[in-house]
Amino acid sequence: MSHKAVFLDRDDTLISDPGYISDPAQVQLLPHVGHSLAMLKKMGYLLVVVTNQSGVARGIVTEQTLEQIHHHLKKLLADEGVYLDAIYYCPYHPEGTVAKYTRESDLRKPQPGMLLKAAEELDIDLSQSWMIGDSYRDIAAGSRAGCRTILLDTPGKPQVREPDDPEPDRRAVNLREAVNILRMVEFQQKAQAARAELQEAAIEPKEKQTPQEQKPQPQEAVEPAQTEFKPAAAKPSTAEKPKAEPLVNAAAPNPVQAESTSTPLVSAVNPDTEQKISTPSARQETPSQAALPSMPAGDMPPSGALHTDKTHQLLEEILHHFKLKHRYEQYSEFSVFMLLAWLVQVLAVFCLVVSIWFGLDRTRGSDAVQTMIGYAIALQLLVIALLLMHDRSK
Numbered sequence: 001m002s003h004k005a006v007f008l009d010r011d012d013t014l015i016s017d018p019g020y021i022s023d024p025a026q027v028q029l030l031p032h033v034g035h036s037l038a039m040l041k042k043m044g045y046l047l048v049v050v051t052n053q054s055g056v057a058r059g060i061v062t063e064q065t066l067e068q069i070h071h072h073l074k075k076l077l078a079d080e081g082v083y084l085d086a087i088y089y090c091p092y093h094p095e096g097t098v099a100k101y102t103r104e105s106d107l108r109k110p111q112p113g114m115l116l117k118a119a120e121e122l123d124i125d126l127s128q129s130w131m132i133g134d135s136y137r138d139i140a141a142g143s144r145a146g147c148r149t150i151l152l153d154t155p156g157k158p159q160v161r162e163p164d165d166p167e168p169d170r171r172a173v174n175l176r177e178a179v180n181i182l183r184m185v186e187f188q189q190k191a192q193a194a195r196a197e198l199q200e201a202a203i204e205p206k207e208k209q210t211p212q213e214q215k216p217q218p219q220e221a222v223e224p225a226q227t228e229f230k231p232a233a234a235k236p237s238t239a240e241k242p243k244a245e246p247l248v249n250a251a252a253p254n255p256v257q258a259e260s261t262s263t264p265l266v267s268a269v270n271p272d273t274e275q276k277i278s279t280p281s282a283r284q285e286t287p288s289q290a291a292l293p294s295m296p297a298g299d300m301p302p303s304g305a306l307h308t309d310k311t312h313q314l315l316e317e318i319l320h321h322f323k324l325k326h327r328y329e330q331y332s333e334f335s336v337f338m339l340l341a342w343l344v345q346v347l348a349v350f351c352l353v354v355s356i357w358f359g360l361d362r363t364r365g366s367d368a369v370q371t372m373i374g375y376a377i378a379l380q381l382l383v384i385a386l387l388l389m390h391d392r393s394k
Contacts, residue, residue, distance in 0.1 A: 002124060005046035006132060007049075007050050008048065008050070009135070012157065013132060014030065014049070014073070015028055015033075016030060021055075021061070024068050027069060034081070039183070048088065052089070053090060057091055057102055070089075073087075085122065086121075086122060090109070093108070110136075111141065112144040126145050130147055132149075132150045134152040136159060153172070154173070337387070337390035341390065351372050
C-alpha cells in the first residue's frame with residue numbers, strides 16, 4: 001500500500017534563511033517546527049525535504065559541507081523527537097561557476113523531479129500528499145507532481161506571482177497553521193465519508209431476508225383454498241376416484257353449496273384454517289397499493305435526514321471560516337514592541353497613581369503633582385508609539 005507524504009521546502013519553511021548557508025552552525029529551526037512535524041507524523045505522513053541548493057553550483061558550498069548541514073538539521077529535529085524520512089536536494093543551476101553542476105536539471109524546482117524520485121523510491125501516493133513551501137517554485141513543483149499545495153505567506157517576505165505560476169490550494173502564515181489546515185481537511189473528509197455511508201445504509205434496501213422475515217402474504221394463503229375447492233364442483237366418474245375428494249369432504253360436506261357464493265366458502269372451511277383465509281373483498285388492493293414495493297420499517301430513511309446533512313455541512317463551513325478569520329493574530333510571532341508597550345503602560349499607571357497621592361498630601365506642592373501627571377502623559381504617548389510600531393512590524 002502506498003504512503004502519503006508531506007514534501008517540505010527547507011529554507012524559511014523549516015529553518016531560517018540568512019542567505020547561502022555554508023556552515024552547520026548557521027542552522028536554526030523556526031519556531032514550532034518540531035511540534036508541527038511531530039503532528040504530521042502522528043497523522044501518518046512521511047516527512048520528505050526537497051530543496052534547491054544552487055550554492056553548490058556557484059561554488060559557495062560543497063556537497064560534503066551540505067551533507068554536514070543536513071546532518072545537523074536532523075540532529076536538531078531528533079532533539080525534539082522528530083525524524084525525517086528523506087532529504088532530496090538539487091545542486092545544479094544553469095548559471096553556476098562549477099562546471100560539474102552548471103546545467104539545467106529536472107530535479108530543480110519548479111520541476112517535479114525530486115518529488116517524483118521520492119515517490120518512486122519511498123512508494124508514495126502523490127495524490128494523497130502535500131507540498132508545503134514559501135515560494136511559487138514549491139507550489140509549481142507540487143502541482144506538476146500531482147500533490148495538493150500550501151503556500152507559506154511569511155510576514156515581511158512578500159511573494160511575487162508570475163502569470164504562469166499555479167495558485168496554491170491553501171495558504172498559511174507558518175508551518176503550524178499549515179498543519180492545522182491539514183488536520184481540518186482530514187476531519188472534513190472523514191465526516192463526509194461517514195455521512196455517505198450512513199445515507200447508503202439508510203436508503204439501500206435489504207437484498208436478503210432472514211427466514212423469520214419471510215412470512216406468506218394473505219393473498220398467497222387464500223389462493224390454495226380456492227384451488228382445493230374447484231375440483232369439488234366437478235362430478236368425477238365412478239371408475240376413477242379423484243385425489244382431492246377426501247380434502248373436500250373434510251372441509252365442506254356440500255361441494256355445490258361451497259362454490260355458489262364467497263360467504264358460504266369461508267363458513268365451510270375447516271376451523272383450524274379459518275383464521276388464515278380471508279374473503280375476496282378483504283384482500284382486494286387498490287392499484288396504488290399494489291404498485292408500492294414493500295420496505296421494512298428499519299430501512300426507511302430518517303425524517304429530515306437530507307435537510308440535517310445540509311445544515312451540518314453549512315455549520316462546518318462557517319466554523320472553518322471563523323477559525324481562519326484572525327489567523328494572522330492567532331499565529332503571530334513574539335513582538336518586542338508589544339512587551340515594551342506593556343511595561344511602559346505599567347509605569348504610566350504608576351505615575352498617575354503617584355500624582356493622585358501627591359494631590360492628597362498637603363505637604364507637597366502642586367508642582368510635584370503636575371510633574372507626575374506630565375510623566376504619565378509622556379509615557380502614555382510612548383505606549384501609543386510602540387503599539388503603532390508593533391502593527392507595522394506584522
